[in-house]
Amino acid sequence: MLKDSNYSSNATLLTDDDIGDDHLMTSLETPMRADAFELSAEEKMTRIEHHFREIMLTMGLDLSDDSLKGTPKRVAKMYIQEIFSGLNPKNKPKVALFDNKYGYNEMLVEKDITFYSNCEHHFVPIIGKAHIAYIAKDKVIGLSKLNRVVQYFAKRPQVQERLTMQVAHHLCSILGTDDIAIIVDAHHLCVSSRGVQDVNSSTITAYYGGVFLKEAKKHEFLQYLNLPAKSKVLEVLQS
Numbered sequence: 001m002l003k004d005s006n007y008s009s010n011a012t013l014l015t016d017d018d019i020g021d022d023h024l025m026t027s028l029e030t031p032m033r034a035d036a037f038e039l040s041a042e043e044k045m046t047r048i049e050h051h052f053r054e055i056m057l058t059m060g061l062d063l064s065d066d067s068l069k070g071t072p073k074r075v076a077k078m079y080i081q082e083i084f085s086g087l088n089p090k091n092k093p094k095v096a097l098f099d100n101k102y103g104y105n106e107m108l109v110e111k112d113i114t115f116y117s118n119c120e121h122h123f124v125p126i127i128g129k130a131h132i133a134y135i136a137k138d139k140v141i142g143l144s145k146l147n148r149v150v151q152y153f154a155k156r157p158q159v160q161e162r163l164t165m166q167v168a169h170h171l172c173s174i175l176g177t178d179d180i181a182i183i184v185d186a187h188h189l190c191v192s193s194r195g196v197q198d199v200n201s202s203t204i205t206a207y208y209g210g211v212f213l214k215e216a217k218k219h220e221f222l223q224y225l226n227l228p229a230k231s232k233v234l235e236v237l238q239s
């Protein structure tokens with residue numbers, strides 16, 4: 001299990017640029033202010049629209065241009081209602097669980113769950129696939145809910161390690177089992193479109209809990225995935 005303190009103690013030795021380009025995270029919880037939800041969604045959109053207009057004006061853009069004038073409002077709406085909607089716990093997917101009537105006790109693998117997130121260091125996209133395995137105890141989860149849980153946590157400014165852990169912890173708590181494994185394979189546009197400009201690399205993170213800590217179960221999971229040597233995400237981006 002990752003410990004918060006390991007990250008924060010190391011992170012204090014680094015500059016802001018180091019933290020951004022090395023994609024370090026400082027805690028497993030998304031860092032939120034105590035007053036995060038005192039403003040309504042409408043109030044947040046009004047503020048973001050104002051500030052995004054200032055950013056565009058500062059860069060010298062002419063906001064009287066028909067193409068640009070609606071952009072601050074569009075960005076504000078997109079931030080709150082779409083790509084960062086996972087910051088608000090009210091948007092957490094409602095997960096119905098069902099009794100495991102079949103007594104199915106082998107692993108269930110849901111693979112190639114597509115998600116779009118954004119790097120919290122640069123606010124540019126992370127595009128990836130998540131693969132989840134779990135072994136049901138008394139309850140099973142609707143399959144589409146695994147996708148929704150991934151997408152909820154992806155819709156935050158993120159770091160891939162934290163996304164992986166947040167999905168894992170949430171699934172452990174709702175399914176009442178530690179027998180969960182997750183692989184996340186993602187392409188970070190802050191690595192490809194700027195900075196080191198490497199279009200070929202993808203980042204893989206993993207979580208193994210319960211029986212998946214045993215090599216045999218881990219191996220079985222990876223075999224089900226039949227992970228390709230080349231990231232499918234990358235093939236899409238390069239086609």
Ligand SMILES: [Zn+2]
Nearest residue numbers: 119121122190
């Ligand atoms: Zn980044």
